[in-house]
Amino acid sequence: MTSGRQLLTRFSRPVPRYTSYPxxxxxxxxxxxxxxxxxxxxxxxxxxxxxxxxxxxxxxxxxxxxxxxxxxxxxxxxxxxxxxxxxxxxxxxxxxxxxxxxxxxxxxxxxxxxxxxxxxxxxxxxxxxxxxxxxxxxxxxxxxxxxxxxxxxxxxxxxxxxxxxxxxxxxxxxxxxxxxxxxxxxxxxxxxxxxxxxxxxxxxxxxxxxxxxxxxxxxxxxxxxxxxxxxxxxxxxxxxxxxxxxxxxxxxxxxxxxxxxxxxxxxxxxxxxxxxxxxxxxxxxxxxxxxxxxxxxxxxxxxxxxxxxxxxxxxxxxxxxxxxxxxxxxxxxxxxxxxxxxxxxxxxxxxxxxxxxxxLDDEDRMRGFVIEKVMCAYGFSTSELRARFGAAAGPVIEEARAYARQNPDVCSFDAFGFRLQKDAFPFARSVAAHFDTYLEGGRGRHSAAV
Incomplete structure (x- = not known):
């Protein structure tokens, strides 16, 4: 299991505090x-x-x-x-x-x-x-x-x-x-x-x-x-x-x-x-x-x-x-x-x-929901996401599944949905940023994630 200190180097990029999305x-x-x-x-x-x-x-x-x-x-x-x-x-x-x-x-x-x-x-x-x-x-x-x-x-x-x-x-x-x-x-x-x-x-x-x-x-x-x-x-x-x-x-x-x-x-x-x-x-x-x-x-x-x-x-x-x-x-x-x-x-x-x-459009609302859940509950339920947003939730769920497959020391994907590992809790901002489609092309400069 990767420790929090090891994750610090990986998640060193400044990211938003996500008090809103966008x-x-x-x-x-x-x-x-x-x-x-x-x-x-x-x-x-x-x-x-x-x-x-x-x-x-x-x-x-x-x-x-x-x-x-x-x-x-x-x-x-x-x-x-x-x-x-x-x-x-x-x-x-x-x-x-x-x-x-x-x-x-x-x-x-x-x-x-x-x-x-x-x-x-x-x-x-x-x-x-x-x-x-x-x-x-x-x-x-x-x-x-x-x-x-x-x-x-x-x-x-x-x-x-x-x-x-x-x-x-x-x-x-x-x-x-x-x-x-x-x-x-x-x-x-x-x-x-x-x-x-x-x-x-x-x-x-x-x-x-x-x-x-x-x-x-x-x-x-x-x-x-x-x-x-x-x-x-x-x-x-x-x-x-x-x-x-x-x-x-x-x-x-x-x-x-x-x-x-x-x-x-x-x-x-x-x-x-x-x-x-x-x-x-x-x-x-x-x-x-x-x-x-x-x-x-x-x-x-x-x-x-x-x-x-x-x-x-x-x-x-x-x-x-x-x-x-x-x-x-x-x-x-x-x-x-x-x-x-x-x-x-x-x-x-x-x-x-x-x-x-x-x-806001529907995509903003859906990604905002996911980001808020990651920030507040360290993960989200795929059934709740589908219930709220219907078929549009599919691509975001696949993004989460792929991210968990690539980063098993950070998060998991199971029958419930997407969850952070406990050592990754302090880096929820950085994980949330994965679902932010505005970030890469944005003008904003942000503070350190930790």
């Missing part, structure tokens, strides 16, 4: 605001909707970050942006049937907790006015401990937050200084305590491996500290060094970054520490306590993947609001204008601020 580099300008409006009007009564709201501002710029965000120490740009966001919410809300229920809402950024308490409440009010929220809707917010105070904690409780999501990255001081992300263990613990005291049911923490000056020792210390806080979910991401996309990453000394072997060691060690502490591994980079809804979804085969990563959400569509946000509906994908000035101009005019997207 992936974002294949979106194009041929999708218009009119197309998108029609897609939103096509959501039917009884369908469910997930909302994502993007706040593209931070009061410090973390050098490792690959998000669409801007650094500001002034609140005026944020206040102006919120007025434009309000207008977009009204425009989109008028297109979506009131009989479509919002079952999940996520505020991301940037740093949503930079918002003043009154603005947090106002934003939630705009959303509830424009959309029909289910009584049990999940509401999650990304939180920066450096922004938070009692007034903001109370505002977050007032808007009904059910999940607090904290970026931690690493607690080692040298690593933190090198990535310009100073955040102590004590600050992090205080946020978790404050949110739990206000009734938040679930806490998620994001960790990174592959950071500059990170070692097995520093990573072990960070993971052990996080385990002591007992978050319900932990995301363990490999740092994506993409300075051709994010120029501020050039501030990180490349000579201080671990090589591929060291990254694999870090990933493996952190995963073992979390598993030994009682966390279930979920997909390629998540861990959850057995009672968490993400772990239950993984066990029951309901795990999904969207632009926010792994999720237990079962919504029929996801609509992104704010600059650069991406939406996913049955007909296709679209992205909002990333440039904040142009986004504001379009939104305030009552136009949908669409910049690019892609319409």
């Amino acid at each position: 992936t974002a580099p294949h979106f194009h300008g041929g999708i218009s605001a009119g197309d998108v409006a029609g897609w939103m009007r096509g959501l039917e009564a009884g369908q469910s909707l997930s909302l994502y709201v993007h706040i593209p501002y931070c009061d410090r710029l973390c050098w490792f970050c690959a998000c669409h965000t801007k650094h500001t120490l002034r609140y005026a740009p944020i206040a102006s942006y919120l007025e434009s966001l309000k207008r977009e919410i009204e425009t989109v809300g008028a297109l979506v049937s009131p009989d479509v229920r919002v079952t999940a809402l996520h505020w991301g950024g940037g740093s949503p907790t930079m918002l003043k308490p009154a603005d947090m409440r106002a934003l939630m009010g705009w959303l509830r006015t424009a959309f029909h929220f289910a009584e049990d809707a999940e509401i999650s917010v990304e939180m920066d401990p450096n922004d938070l105070d009692d007034a903001r904690y109370d505002a977050l409780a007032d808007i009904g937050v059910t999940r607090a999501s904290l970026g931690v990255q690493d607690f080692d001081e040298k690593v933190q200084k090198t990535i310009n992300r100073l955040q102590s263990f004590e600050q992090t613990a205080a946020v978790i305590s404050a949110m739990r005291a206000r009734g938040v049911r679930s806490v998620n923490c994001d960790l990174l491996y592959g950071l500059p000056y990170q070692s097995l020792e520093t990573l072990t210390h960070t993971v052990e500290q996080i385990i002591s806080l007992r978050p319900d979910r932990i995301a363990l991401f490999g740092y994506a060094h993409v300075p051709w996309m994010k120029k501020h990453q050039t501030l990180i000394p490349e000579e201080a970054l671990p090589d591929a072997d060291a990254r694999f060691e870090q990933m493996t060690l952190a995963g073992e520490l979390l598993a030994n502490a009682g966390y279930d591994p979920i997909g390629i980079d998540h861990f959850a306590l057995p009672g968490d809804s993400l772990a239950r979804a993984a066990r029951s085969g309901r795990l999904r993947r969207n632009f926010q990563g792994y999720t237990d959400e079962s919504a029929d569509a996801l609509i992104g609001l704010g600059a650069s946000s991406i939406s996913d509906v049955p007909q296709g994908y679209w992205q909002n204008m990333p440039a904040i000035g142009e986004y504001r101009r379009l939104a305030e005019a009552g136009d949908l601020p669409v910049v690019r997207g892609i319409a």
